[in-house]
Amino acid sequence: MAEVEEVARGWRMLTIDHLTIDSPEGAALYEQVMDLFAEMATGRECRQHATSSSLTLGICGPNAEERIDRLRTRLDDLNPPSFWGGHQWEIRDGAR
Structure with missing residues (x-):
C-alpha cells in the first residue's frame, strides 16, 4: 500500500537483490552503484x-x-556474472 501512495506522489524505485559487500570487489561494485544512482538522481529528491x-x-x-x-x-x-551462469544480482522494479 505504501508503495502505491509513493508512486502516486511521483516516486519511482528499483531494488537490487543479492548485492553484497563481502569482498573488496563487492565494495567497489557497491560504490559504482551508488555513483550511478547519484548521477541519475542529480537535481531530484532521492532516497x-x-x-x-x-x-x-x-x-x-x-x-x-x-x-x-x-x-x-x-x-x-554492471551486474556481475553468477558462478552458475546468468547474473549475480536480481534487479526489479519497485521497493521491497
Missing part, C-alpha cells in the same frame, strides 16, 4: 534503503521513471 543483501533506490520528480529506466540499464551492464 535509498539497504539491508545486508539488497538495496532499494528511489527518485522522485519530473522524468523519475525515465531516470530509473536509465539507471536499470546501466546497472544491467
